Amino acid sequence: MTAPFLHTLTGKTLLRLALAGGLLLFGAAVFNATLLYRQSQTDALQRLAAAVAERARVAERVLGYTVETHETVRLAFAERWPAYQDDATTRRFDTILQRYPDGVWRNRPELADGSVHPTGWVPTATPLTTELKHLLVLFWDLSTRYGPGAAIRRDNLFFMGVPEQSNVGYDPYLFPNWVFDIPPDFDQRDYEWGRLAYAPARPGTRSRYATPLVDDIGPGPGLGPIFQVLTPVHVGERHIATVATTLRFKDFLARTMPLGAGPSRYLVFKPDGRLLADTREADPSAPSANQAVLDGLGGDLAGALLASTRQGAGAPVAGQSTDSDLYFATARIDGPDWYVAATLPGATVRADAWRVALWGSAVYLGVLLALLALLAAILRRQVAGPLGELTQAAERVAGGDMAVRLPSGRDDELGRLALAFNDMAGKIAERDATLRQDKQEIEAALTSLRLTEERWRAMTDNASDFVAVVDAAGALRYVSPPVERMLGRPPEHWVGRPVRELVLEADAEALVRQIEQPDGSAIQCRASHADGSERVLEAIASDLRGHPAVGGIVLNIRDVSEAVGAERQLRQAQKLEAIGTLAGGIAHDFNNILAAILGYGEMALKDAAEGGAQRRHIESALGAGLRAKSLVERILAFSRSGVGERVPVHVQSVVAEALDGVSATLPRELSLHRELRAGDAAVLGDPTQVHQVVLNLCANAVQAMKGAGTLTVVLDVVQTDAETPVTTRLLPAGSYVRLRVEDSGSGIDAALLERIFDPFFTTKEVGVGTGLGLSLVHGIVTELGGGIDVESRVGAGSRFTAYLPWHGAAARPVAADEPVAPGNGETVLLVDDEEALVRLGEEQLAELGYEAVGFASSGAALEAFRAAPDRFQVLLTDEAMPGMTGSELVAEIRRLRPALPIVLMSGYVTPALAARAREAGVAEVLNKPLVARDIARGLASALQRGRPGCGRAECDGS
Numbered sequence: 040m041t042a043p044f045l046h047t048l049t050g051k052t053l054l055r056l057a058l059a060g061g062l063l064l065f066g067a068a069v070f071n072a073t074l075l076y077r078q079s080q081t082d083a084l085q086r087l088a089a090a091v092a093e094r095a096r097v098a099e100r101v102l103g104y105t106v107e108t109h110e111t112v113r114l115a116f117a118e119r120w121p122a123y124q125d126d127a128t129t130r131r132f133d134t135i136l137q138r139y140p141d142g143v144w145r146n147r148p149e150l151a152d153g154s155v156h157p158t159g160w161v162p163t164a165t166p167l168t169t170e171l172k173h174l175l176v177l178f179w180d181l182s183t184r185y186g187p188g189a190a191i192r193r194d195n196l197f198f199m200g201v202p203e204q205s206n207v208g209y210d211p212y213l214f215p216n217w218v219f220d221i222p223p224d225f226d227q228r229d230y231e232w233g234r235l236a237y238a239p240a241r242p243g244t245r246s247r248y249a250t251p252l253v254d255d256i257g258p259g260p261g262l263g264p265i266f267q268v269l270t271p272v273h274v275g276e277r278h279i280a281t282v283a284t285t286l287r288f289k290d291f292l293a294r295t296m297p298l299g300a301g302p303s304r305y306l307v308f309k310p311d312g313r314l315l316a317d318t319r320e321a322d323p324s325a326p327s328a329n330q331a332v333l334d335g336l337g338g339d340l341a342g343a344l345l346a347s348t349r350q351g352a353g354a355p356v357a358g359q360s361t362d363s364d365l366y367f368a369t370a371r372i373d374g375p376d377w378y379v380a381a382t383l384p385g386a387t388v389r390a391d392a393w394r395v396a397l398w399g400s401a402v403y404l405g406v407l408l409a410l411l412a413l414l415a416a417i418l419r420r421q422v423a424g425p426l427g428e429l430t431q432a433a434e435r436v437a438g439g440d441m442a443v444r445l446p447s448g449r450d451d452e453l454g455r456l457a458l459a460f461n462d463m464a465g466k467i468a469e470r471d472a473t474l475r476q477d478k479q480e481i482e483a484a485l486t487s488l489r490l491t492e493e494r495w496r497a498m499t500d501n502a503s504d505f506v507a508v509v510d511a512a513g514a515l516r517y518v519s520p521p522v523e524r525m526l527g528r529p530p531e532h533w534v535g536r537p538v539r540e541l542v543l544e545a546d547a548e549a550l551v552r553q554i555e556q557p558d559g560s561a562i563q564c565r566a567s568h569a570d571g572s573e574r575v576l577e578a579i580a581s582d583l584r585g586h587p588a589v590g591g592i593v594l595n596i597r598d599v600s601e602a603v604g605a606e607r608q609l610r611q612a613q614k615l616e617a618i619g620t621l622a623g624g625i626a627h628d629f630n631n632i633l634a635a636i637l638g639y640g641e642m643a644l645k646d647a648a649e650g651g652a653q654r655r656h657i658e659s660a661l662g663a664g665l666r667a668k669s670l671v672e673r674i675l676a677f678s679r680s681g682v683g684e685r686v687p688v689h690v691q692s693v694v695a696e697a698l699d700g701v702s703a704t705l706p707r708e709l710s711l712h713r714e715l716r717a718g719d720a721a722v723l724g725d726p727t728q729v730h731q732v733v734l735n736l737c738a739n740a741v742q743a744m745k746g747a748g749t750l751t752v753v754l755d756v757v758q759t760d761a762e763t764p765v766t767t768r769l770l771p772a773g774s775y776v777r778l779r780v781e782d783s784g785s786g787i788d789a790a791l792l793e794r795i796f797d798p799f800f801t802t803k804e805v806g807v808g809t810g811l812g813l814s815l816v817h818g819i820v821t822e823l824g825g826g827i828d829v830e831s832r833v834g835a836g837s838r839f840t841a842y843l844p845w846h847g848a849a850a851r852p853v854a855a856d857e858p859v860a861p862g863n864g865e866t867v868l869l870v871d872d873e874e875a876l877v878r879l880g881e882e883q884l885a886e887l888g889y890e891a892v893g894f895a896s897s898g899a900a901l902e903a904f905r906a907a908p909d910r911f912q913v914l915l916t917d918e919a920m921p922g923m924t925g926s927e928l929v930a931e932i933r934r935l936r937p938a939l940p941i942v943l944m945s946g947y948v949t950p951a952l953a954a955r956a957r958e959a960g961v962a963e964v965l966n967k968p969l970v971a972r973d974i975a976r977g978l979a980s981a982l983q984r985g986r987p988g989c990g991r992a993e994c995d996g997s
Contacts, residue, residue, distance in 0.1 A: 079392035153215030178207035248375035338363030527569025630946030634968035721849035743784030765828035862888030
């Protein structure tokens with residue numbers, strides 16, 4: 040290695056690492072020292088907190104012995120008290136206490152030694168009741184039983200009756216003869232412990248603690264500060280007594296506080312700032328004797344200690360008194376609510392913390408320096424040398440020397456790097472030759488690709504379909520030239536536009552969905568040509584988003600307008616043919632039913648009195664039957680695209696009658712609201728058409744509401760002064776009878792509005808809608824010269840408004856009787872496969888003056904005719920019958936009697952049927968259902984036509 044080590048990359052790196060490492064080590068040492076210093080302070084506070092917590096728990100255990108004794112005595116009192124309610128107990132009192140000359144009750148002289156016996160005292164002011172005597176005797180026995188146990192701890196045990204002042208207890212050490220030392224006017228309530236004893240207390244009240252003080256009675260001053268633990272005793276809910284224990288505060292401190300020399304100082308204080316004990320004093324209980332306070336400690340220690348009592352939830356609290364330069368911790372003594380505190384001088388804590396921090400940092404710094412030196416030596420030997428050799432070899436390769444190689448005996452990263460370098464140098468020449476060959480192949484491929492693209496463009500530019508590519512954002516990225524021929528606008532017009540603009544807005548969503556989920560299927564969409572015409576396009580989407588050359592959805596679009604138009608015409612013709620077939624199939628049966636209704640209705644009408652309700656009802660039924668007949672005719676006419684005769688129609692009466700029928704069929708939860716304000720306004724048409732418009736619009740509304748909602752029908756007359764656009768057309772200015780049908784149903788999607796008038800189009804479930812109703816309405820309104828406007832919103836219902844051209848006024852229709860030509864006793868051969876219609880026909884013909892012979896079978900009728908062909912003057916037969924049709928019966932009878940007048944009836948009279956009947960010699964072809972006047976007119980006409988061709992004898996006989 041020719042260059043000095045420090046001039047190499049490794050040397051420079053190591054130098055930088057050394058400088059950075061030195062700064063890092065210094066910073067780390069400072070940071071580590073700071074952490075150790077703070078941790079040492081924290082540890083000191085934690086040790087203080089643990090110490091005060093331990094002292095507080097010891098104090099609680101010491102006081103707990105006394106409280107446990109009180110609890111034992113309280114339970115014994117409650118157990119024994121009932122047994123002391125007798126005269127024997129009263130007599131025992133006199134053996135224990137007696138009244139002395141000063142009026143105070145004390146121990147009898149033979150029991151005066153308080154170091155052996157319990158002592159008792161009752162002041163002069165206390166009434167000596169029987170209950171109090173019983174209490175004092177029980178106190179005496181309890182003191183005798185439990186007093187010696189307390190005395191072992193140099194504590195006394197005494198009792199006080201509540202509320203009367205009295206005292207009995209065992210005190211061999213503290214105040215053995217106190218009852219003889221106190222003055223006659225001694226009052227226990229003058230002392231805190233007395234007030235606590237007689238303070239009201241509920242059952243379960245915890246023990247109470249008096250503040251340590253120097254007693255001024257008997258040997259009290261010589262005992263130092265003392266304090267009392269007092270526990271209420273109850274009988275039921277009544278506070279009847281208090282059991283108490285007096286403790287020397289100095290003895291209490293000796294049991295609970297470390298009084299020897301040490302760095303910590305212990306204080307006992309109350310939350311009100313009263314200092315009770317200080318272990319730095321020669322007599323730790325001196326503060327209680329002197330009634331000292333925390334403020335006397337100086338600095339801010341008092342405030343810090345008192346503040347700590349307001350923190351935490353019973354846990355020790357640690358802190359620092361800045362002015363006093365003291366670290367402290369406090370803990371609460373449960374029961375008396377005193378606090379014990381331990382303090383340490385700040386200088387002591389800091390000295391210990393610095394000592395720990397400096398030693399820890401020195402060790403840390405030494406270890407890091409040793410590691411850094413070791414790392415530098417390893418890097419110089421293992422990295423710098425090999426990297427220098429690699430640099431020289433790379434320079435030689437760059438100069439063109441491809442034969443250079445590195446030693447590769449090492450089994451590490453640098454050894455693998457040498458192997459890789461050697462492999463790289465050997466492959467560079469091979470790669471160079473390969474790249475030259477690849478270049479030639481790429482140029483050939485580009486030439487082939489260019490030719491392929493030219494062929495593809497030639498095909499797409501001249502195809503009948505056009506191709507479009509849609510990107511991920513839904514925009515047209517490419518459109519082939521045939522789009523101009525198909526839609527009238529060049530490809531430049533479409534590129535960059537959203538694909539939905541290719542088609543009408545109504546079909547845009549369908550095209551977008553096809554693009555989002557391309558499956559190769561074809562969909563049809565409508566589009567607008569530049570000249571304004573509408574085209575139908577067929578689009579097939581292919582997903583080529585993954586193809587690198589396309590990267591989008593490819594649409595192949597073809598103009599299928601002519602094919603769709605032809606298919607639509609074919610489908611419409613098929614639909615109409617289906618309607619005709621369906622109508623023809625049901626006409627016969629339906630008209631047979633109507634025939635019975637109309638026939639019997641006419642017969643009933645003749646027997647009804649003029650002006651009566653029965654006649655009105657029958658007339659209404661006949662009117663409805665006639666409209667039903669016309670309705671069948673209209674369906675048949677619609678299937679044949681036929682147009683009936685137009686007359687002025689009184690619209691309001693037809694609408695009202697139609698609504699009466701609608702109202703009778705509505706579900707209970709659906710209400711009908713009508714507003715008919717058209718008066719005598721008329722339209723030019725026929726009543727059945729208007730009736731059908733109302734029924735179909737109402738039926739559509741009722742189905743949309745699915746059994747619940749409000750159907751509103753409004754009829755009025757409006758005047759428009761200008762052309763008015765509606766959904767189906769542009770209405771010219773003029774007067775119109777306006778029919779509005781509104782529902783509160785589900786509404787119609789906007790995409791479906793353009794198709795709702797198509798025959799057989801329906802959005803309802805199977806069995807609910809046929810798809811014919813609105814198409815019939817549209818056909819009728821358009822035929823009458825009007826238009827329909829549709830307003831709908833999904834979820835808010837629909838409103839259909841039909842505008843019918845106003846055609847002046849019309850009189851309200853009145854039922855009128857039309858005279859019919861009566862018969863003259865001619866015998867009529869009546870044939871119908873419906874037995875009810877046969878019976879009805881016989882009755883009708885009899886009332887018309889004919890003699891009817893009815894048969895429900897065409898075969899039976901033929902047999903009767905063969906038996907007596909001259910008996911009958913005219914044949915009245917139905918066409919559609921089982922076994923033998925009416926036309927076949929006519930042919931058979933014609934062979935037997937060619938000149939017989941014949942009338943043929945059918946529920947579905949087609950032009951073909953009428954032509955066949957005429958050729959067979961039928962005089963009249965009648966369309967069922969028939970009323971009396973239709974039958975009379977047909978028979979009269981047939982008989983009249985038959986007379987010129989018949990013989991006189993035959994005519995006379997008729």
